[in-house]
Amino acid sequence: MATTATAHQTKWWSGGKSPFNLEYGKLMMWYFLMSDAFTFGAFLISYGSIRFSQNFWPDPNVVFNAFPGAGHSNLPLAFVSVMTFILIISSVTMVLAVHAGHKGDKQGVIKWLGWTIVGGLAFLGCQAWEWHHLITGEHATLIDGQIQWVGQTTRVNPWGALAGIDDVAAALKNSSQHSLALLAHEQNHSLVHEELMGMPKEKLLGMINTAELHVRANGPVAFGGYFYGITGFHGFHVFSGVIINIIMVIMTQKDVFQKRGHYLMIEKAGLYWQFVDLVWVFVFLCFYLI
Amino acid sequence: MEHQSSAMPSEITFHHPHQSDEEFRKKVRKTTILLSVITVIELAIGLSIYTIHKGENPSHLLVLMFKGVVCILTLAKAYYIVSVFMHLGDEIRNMIMTIVVPLLLFIWFIIAFIADGNSYKNLRNTYDPHFKESTTPKEHHAEKQAHEEPKPGKQ
Numbered sequence A: 001m002a003t004t005a006t007a008h009q010t011k012w013w014s015g016g017k018s019p020f021n022l023e024y025g026k027l028m029m030w031y032f033l034m035s036d037a038f039t040f041g042a043f044l045i046s047y048g049s050i051r052f053s054q055n056f057w058p059d060p061n062v063v064f065n066a067f068p069g070a071g072h073s074n075l076p077l078a079f080v081s082v083m084t085f086i087l088i089i090s091s092v093t094m095v096l097a098v099h100a101g102h103k104g105d106k107q108g109v110i111k112w113l114g115w116t117i118v119g120g121l122a123f124l125g126c127q128a129w130e131w132h133h134l135i136t137g138e139h140a141t142l143i144d145g146q147i148q149w150v151g152q153t154t155r156v157n158p159w160g161a162l163a164g165i166d167d168v169a170a171a172l173k174n175s176s177q178h179s180l181a182l183l184a185h186e187q188n189h190s191l192v193h194e195e196l197m198g199m200p201k202e203k204l205l206g207m208i209n210t211a212e213l214h215v216r217a218n219g220p221v222a223f224g225g226y227f228y229g230i231t232g233f234h235g236f237h238v239f240s241g242v243i244i245n246i247i248m249v250i251m252t253q254k255d256v257f258q259k260r261g262h263y264l265m266i267e268k269a270g271l272y273w274q275f276v277d278l279v280w281v282f283v284f285l286c287f288y289l290i
Numbered sequence B: 001m002e003h004q005s006s007a008m009p010s011e012i013t014f015h016h017p018h019q020s021d022e023e024f025r026k027k028v029r030k031t032t033i034l035l036s037v038i039t040v041i042e043l044a045i046g047l048s049i050y051t052i053h054k055g056e057n058p059s060h061l062l063v064l065m066f067k068g069v070v071c072i073l074t075l076a077k078a079y080y081i082v083s084v085f086m087h088l089g090d091e092i093r094n095m096i097m098t099i100v101v102p103l104l105l106f107i108w109f110i111i112a113f114i115a116d117g118n119s120y121k122n123l124r125n126t127y128d129p130h131f132k133e134s135t136t137p138k139e140h141h142a143e144k145q146a147h148e149e150p151k152p153g154k155q
Helices: A002-009 A024-052 A078-102 A106-136 A165-174 A177-187 A193-197 A201-207 A222-253 A256-260 A264-289 B021-054 B060-085 B093-103 B105-127 B129-135 B142-147
Strands: A139-143 A146-150
Touching: A024 A222, A024 A264, A024 B093, A024 B105, A078 A106, A078 A264, A078 B021, A078 B060, A106 A222, A106 A256, A106 A264, A139 A165, A139 A177, A146 A165, A146 A177, A177 A193, A177 A201, A222 A256, A222 A264, A264 B021, A264 B060, B021 B060, B093 B105, B105 B129
Parallel strands: none
Antiparallel strands: A139 A146
């Protein structure tokens, strides 16, 4: 390792050379990423702070248990692990794109950047599905002494503790016709919603088996804001990473880097993309695992 | 380093030792497998936490321990992504330190704010009985509740 020895012996601070031995743009990308790490860190820590200030917090395995096309089956962690692997693989293809750039291999750069873009778009698609499912998937929730059907939004959280059976029984009497009709339909699929809406309330109440209901109280409201805020901010990074990668493909195609004599720009885009994966590792930890 | 073209930026005085394709591929493959294996372990732990929560007597100490292990595994993943995929490990020490040393602030940041949240909870539980009553889950084993007799003392 003769070259490594030279690096150690060089007097980096004696002037006349950059003590960091790094191209300006790449160094600034590193500092940008460091500041971005603090931004994400501040978000996640504030989430942790709020979470520690609550007596109850939703169990991620209960919140994130859906899989596209799997209906109502309970599959905790399944979909998010798909998303995680998509990002890891796209990280690897980005490393390969950077390596191809080192060798000045134009076709290699385009090929691997292309796969990275595919991975990024797949991840964004997954996230769109997940958000859509959380917002539109409504759950019977015990709010203010009534059963209401709510999705996960920034204003309401349907993932509180399981409500007691007598609380639910009392709440049923105060609930709207619409809520009761949905509950009755859940237990008796043979009746359509319109039919149930026309029935008297007493009849609906008689149809609902309270012991079989799994109604939760409303959980901490902050959950929605933090989840959508932080995964949204991360998703925005993925989106801008995809845009940057597309620009890199176009520039490579037009021989911009070939004429410049180096593919350092691909390295900078690569750093940004790896950072997006790095952040996901922590988002995954904070929201889905613990 | 004559094999590098003169177009390289002037800030770079020393070029990284050239890595053979074979070496590079081996390193990337190894890191990818490592990251995947760590992720699979994390998922397995996540699922065990889920089963512990569902079980008869959830051991909170065990859950806490599992969560600690997941945190450590995540840090390991972060280390491999940054040092191998982002090549920070190949940069010179001066530069690595300008990135890593400021990040040490996170140690204070995490401890201080988590402790703050926790202390806020304790204060509210002490001085705000309504908060305590309305946010603490009433039944410890809520999952089993549907099959139990309703407790007489409950509202």
